Amino acid sequence: MRILHTGDWHIGRTFHGHATLDALRGVLEALTAQVRQHDVDVVLVAGDVFDSAAPAPACYTLLTDTLAALRDAGAHVIVTSGNHDSAARLGFQARLLRDGIHVLTDARAVGEAIEISDADGPVRFYGIPYLEPAIVRSVWPDAGLRTQAQTMAHAMGLVRADLASRAGRSVAIAHCFAAGVEATPGVEREIRQGTLDVVPLSVFDGPDYVALGHIHGRQQLSERVRYAGAPLHYSFGEQSKPRGSWLVTLDAAGLAAAEWLELPVPRPLKTLHDTFDALLSDPAYAEYETAWVAAEYTDATPRLEPMRALQKRFPFCAMVAHTPPARASDGRSSYAERVSRARSDADLVEAFLEHVRAGEGATDAERELIREIIDERVVAEASA
Incomplete structure (x- = not known):
């Protein structure tokens, strides 16, 4: 069985005030083409489908179009909610969706598998939506849940309990901050306090593969536990991180391979650091004139309206910072x-x-x- 692991689409998110909906549509169309090209059986979307709890109508249109296109490409689709999503809004039409598209947002259904079979038998998929401890305490009142780590451990315990009663292969989908990840500062909204809500890797023992969401960069925590990251760059802090998804293959024994599939980058991101005059005139920066640019100019004196001047050369300059070199101590310390x-x-x-x-x-x-x-x-x- 071939499984495509994606997530963190953040439909409706802006980039320094610029809409990203059209760019994301193009990337998701490329992802759908990969599903056809590689004969993918199941697509997993690991949370943060929308960027906000109240997405605009155009965001719903893009999601509907994409889910339908993935199904038309021959894949089953399993979607879980993330900490950015409103579980109620994302899941309100789940029962009306066409056969083969599953949107999982209800904590009460954790531990119930979606079963999809191939030539080697059934594979059981366990979707775990983002679980806010304060909210799901009423679902599991006797569990004593106080942290994200405790909540995820309880959910995975339900998954393992179901697995114990069945033979065969399995996959879990979750949205959390797992131990060992490298986050991008200011990008992933915190769902932890100190180290209390970092989920230990051992929590995910059991399934043959665990598809995680929340971290925007590709990360491999173990052979069987991975983040795919976001399909678009949503911050200059992400500019060096590739965009794509994991193509996971299960054979009769379990996890057989995981291959990274690159996605196109509609407009690259680049941080430029130089004097103001050099940024405006140096031919070395010509290749970035069509990129998203974060300009850091090093002049000792701030410039008047630097963005206006920079956008004459870099129309997609989205951020300007004055970063003069650290001054040497001259005996006047303050x-x-x-x-x-x-x-x-x-x-x-x-x-x-x-x-x-x-x-x-x-x-x-x-x-x-x-x-x-x-x-x-x-x-x-x-x-x-």
């Missing part, structure tokens, strides 16, 4: 000390400019202008 040593208004202005310009004070022309303004103020106050 702005407060500089101010305390000032003996005139001109000295105060000079101290301020040195502070905001990473140690670079006023130019000669600026000093002349500062003196003129201060003199005018003195005259005005004297004649008042």
Whole structure:
């Protein structure tokens, strides 16, 4: 049996204020083509299908079109909800979906398998939606659930209990923060507190393969426990991480192989770090003129409206940061000390400019202008 493991589609998410729906549609069409090309039997979507609990109508259209296309390509589809999704909204039409498409959002159904057979017999798929401990305590009141780790351990215990009563192969799908992953700061919304809600890898013992969601980069925690990551880059922190999905093969004995399938990147991301003039003129940066760009300019002095100037060369510049080099210690360790040593208004202005310009004070022309303004103020106050 061939299984495609994907997830974290985040339909409806924006990228620095820019819509991503059209780009995501193209990538999901490429994923559907891979399902046809590789004769995939089952597609697993491991949570965070939508980016918010209240997606726009166009987001539902894209999801419906994609699920139908995957089914038309010959695959069964199993979808679970993530921490971004509203389980109620994602699952409200689950009973109305066509045969072969399963949307699993109900914690009460954890431990119940969806059975799909191939020439070697049945494979049992156990979908575990994102389980918020405070919410699912009412489902399992005697379990004493306080953390994400405890909740996932309880859910996997239900899965293993069902497995114990049946022979054959099995796959689990879950959405959580597992021990050993490397997260992208500011990207994956936290579903943990300290280390309490990091789910130990041993929790996932039992199934032949565990398809995880929540982390946006491809990660392999063991031969049988993996994250596929998101199909689009949603942050400059992800720019070096490949986009794709895992093509998992089960033979009669269990897990036989897992192959990474690359997905196209509609527009690459690049962080550029140089002086402002170099960013605007250096031919070495010409190849990034059609990329999403995060520009970090290193001038000592901040520029006026830097985004407007940069977008003339890089129309898809989405972020600008002023990152001057660290100033060397000059014996004036703080702005407060500089101010305390000032003996005139001109000295105060000079101290301020040195502070905001990473140690670079006023130019000669600026000093002349500062003196003129201060003199005018003195005259005005004297004649008042």
